[in-house]
Amino acid sequence: MHAAHTSPVPARHRPVIEVDVVMRREPVQGPMAHWQPWRWVLADVLLRAEPDEAARLAPDEAHRPQAVEPIDAGAVADGSQHWLHPRFRVELFRDDAEGYFLNLSSPRPCFWVMWRAEGEALVGGEPLAVPLIVTLSYHDAGRWLDAQERVDQVAAPPEVVDWLRAFVDATYVPEPKRRQRPQSFRPLTDRFGQPVRVSTDKPRGGNGGH
Template structure:
């Protein structure tokens, strides 16, 4: 097994792309918000929102200043994410269903995203970029040791003395 050494980065900087799509012909819905994806960045950036593209139908924004961090106690969740048919990143946002989603966390852990979802935060799943997949894969290969499955012992569901002879 290879060793990642002390210089392996456990932090990865990312930005989040969002979009506001104008809705026409709907009586009460005027706009619809979406999370387009997450992109890797290589320099540290302050948290900010920048308008990227404006058309008649859509406005796109770039949210900067997010950091993915790997934790050994999340290895099981990372492993299951990597082996899923479509590995995902999770963007956790503030705001209700009618407002702009304001990202405050990007995570690789389904367990962490589910906890935020249960606390009524808005959680969006997006495709994982290949660069982040390879980074997380190296970490999981180095540190993850699956627990061996334990065979459970069958319990007797009847009493031997009361069984018919």
């Protein structure tokens, strides 16, 4: 699913973790409830396997969703439902180090999850929300949003943030800033934006030509 990345590093050598995604079906509040009584949102991303363990696990297990009991008592009261989608691999690519750096530079580093309401499984007569990709890259999330995909985010736990920071510290090289052209080399223009010719010829005649 990471077709945009072109890093030649074999997958087994890339840093990877495994996570479970929890989606929540919750009632819509306010006037919108008249047209859309329920909505799907991202509830959580749970660390399932840390780097050393995740690298040894087979990556091809199907993401079979399962209904889980909500921890929040308020969610039980309002009829919200939680569905867990297991085993999403989150790999780090050297050619996207800037995307991870931008995530770490935000006030709250996070996971982004791209998901769609699709499939044959139905909840309350509606399609189940199905997560497709999980990423820690700011650039990935931006591309998905530009493509009009559904993207939600949730804060990453401290151990994931530390893992991501270690990768960024080892791989991210900021691009050198371009040297600004000195003001004296900028072309002169008039108030209409037209170039102005500056003559260096000395005026003829005495006293400034008078």
